[in-house]
Amino acid sequence: xxPRIVDALSEVVRDHDLFIVDQWGVLHDGHRPHPGAxxxxxxxxxRGTVVLVSNTSRRVADNRALLARVGFETELWDGIVTAGExxxxxxxxxxxGARVCxxxxxxxxxxxxxxxxxxxxxxxxPACADALVATGVSAAPPERLxxxxxxxxxxxxPLYCFNPDVVSVQPDGSFLYCAGAVAARYATLGGxxxxxxxPAPALYAAASALAPVWxxxxxxxxxxxxxxxxxxxxxxxxxxxxxGIHWRDCGAPLGARPDPAAVGALCARTGVWPDAAxxxxxxxxxxxxxxxxxxxxx
Numbered sequence: 276x277x278p279r280i281v282d283a284l285s286e287v288v289r290d291h292d293l294f295i296v297d298q299w300g301v302l303h304d305g306h307r308p309h310p311g312a313x314x315x316x317x318x319x320x321x322r323g324t325v326v327l328v329s330n331t332s333r334r335v336a337d338n339r340a341l342l343a344r345v346g347f348e349t350e351l352w353d354g355i356v357t358a359g360e361x362x363x364x365x366x367x368x369x370x371x372g373a374r375v376c377x378x379x380x381x382x383x384x385x386x387x388x389x390x391x392x393x394x395x396x397x398x399x400x401p402a403c404a405d406a407l408v409a410t411g412v413s414a415a416p417p418e419r420l421x422x423x424x425x426x427x428x429x430x431x432x433p434l435y436c437f438n439p440d441v442v443s444v445q446p447d448g449s450f451l452y453c454a455g456a457v458a459a460r461y462a463t464l465g466g467x468x469x470x471x472x473x474p475a476p477a478l479y480a481a482a483s484a485l486a487p488v489w490x491x492x493x494x495x496x497x498x499x500x501x502x503x504x505x506x507x508x509x510x511x512x513x514x515x516x517x518x519g520i521h522w523r524d525c526g527a528p529l530g531a532r533p534d535p536a537a538v539g540a541l542c543a544r545t546g547v548w549p550d551a552a553x554x555x556x557x558x559x560x561x562x563x564x565x566x567x568x569x570x571x572x573x
Contacts, residue, residue, distance in 0.1 A: 277539030278515065279551040282532065283560045284315055284495070287514055287551045292323030293489035295482050295511065296352075297496035298331065298338075300519025301556045303345045304446040309518075311557035316351040318558040324486035325352040328479070328494075330472040330501060332359040332410035332437035332454060334387045354485035358472025359387045359410070361481075362437040365471060366406070367394055376404035378423050378434075379411055379457060386410065387437060401427055407434040407461075409454035412443055417452060417460035424457075428466040434458060436470040440501065444520045448529045473498075474505030483509075495556065497521065499547040507547070515549040516556050530555055 281287055296319070299305060302312045319325050331338055335355050343349075366375070366388070374396045375388060387410060388397055398404055401423050413419075427434070436458035442450040458468045472478060473496075483492070492511040496502020497519020506513035517525040517533040526537025532554050542548045
């Protein structure tokens with residue numbers, strides 16, 4: 276069954292009391308909030324617990340600061356869970372005192388591992404590293420890093436992937452390669468990869484634990500492979516935001532109402548089916564249809 280195409284979250288939210296919400300492509304583009312996102316978050320929080328769950332490589336404190344810069348007040352959510360935080364905590368626990376080199380991104384001032392010495396030391400030369408990490412984004416394909424990755428594979432270095440997303444959508448609809456693309460390339464070359472984030476169940480369990488009590492959860496995201504698959508595996512209802520990374524496959528311009536046949540075909544190709552699909556993360560719209568508010572099951 277094809278996902279139900281809706282015009283607003285109000286059409287699919289009724290008895291849900293836990294809301295797990297993605298960020299990039301859903302709430303904002305990294306620079307400014309998407310229209311209606313503030314009101315939608317406020318409406319969800321009035322109905323239950325809201326947890327932002329992101330595959331960003333940022334740790335929770337840095338991600339909170341980014342949200343503030345973009346214009347989201349902390350009153351709009353109850354907690355934040357990030358792949359970057361999970362990755363950093365795992366690296367600290369598994370390789371204490373290690374020398375770590377970030378392939379591709381270097382070590383900018385806001386690097387998620389900056390300031391953790393002597394527990395971890397960021398180094399610029401991969402030949403001196405005990406492990407690699409991948410955190411950044413790039414317009415260039417990951418094959419550009421083969422000169423660094425191949426020797427690391429030969430040395431048996433693990434690569435910690437701080438963001439399993441393969442691509443991220445930009446404000447103009449173009450894409451950049453994320454850390455997940457680097458990790459996939461490393462694995463193809465024979466390297467050992469440690470990946471944290473959606474769709475793995477750990478982030479969903481951490482998010483659920485932030486709700487004192489809940490009975491029915493709804494996850495909202497723009498990636499079938501991460502947000503929607505992870506939600507389904509966690510037993511949550513799900514809504515796909517089609518203005519995100521799948522917009523070109525949804526049969527409509529960026530941010531426009533998706534074509535049902537195109538969305539159905541996309542889901543059939545991936546084998547991942549959300550309960551509903553929505554162009555933008557908005558609570559209500561003039562064209563919203565009346566309904567009982569329940570996402571339909573396959």
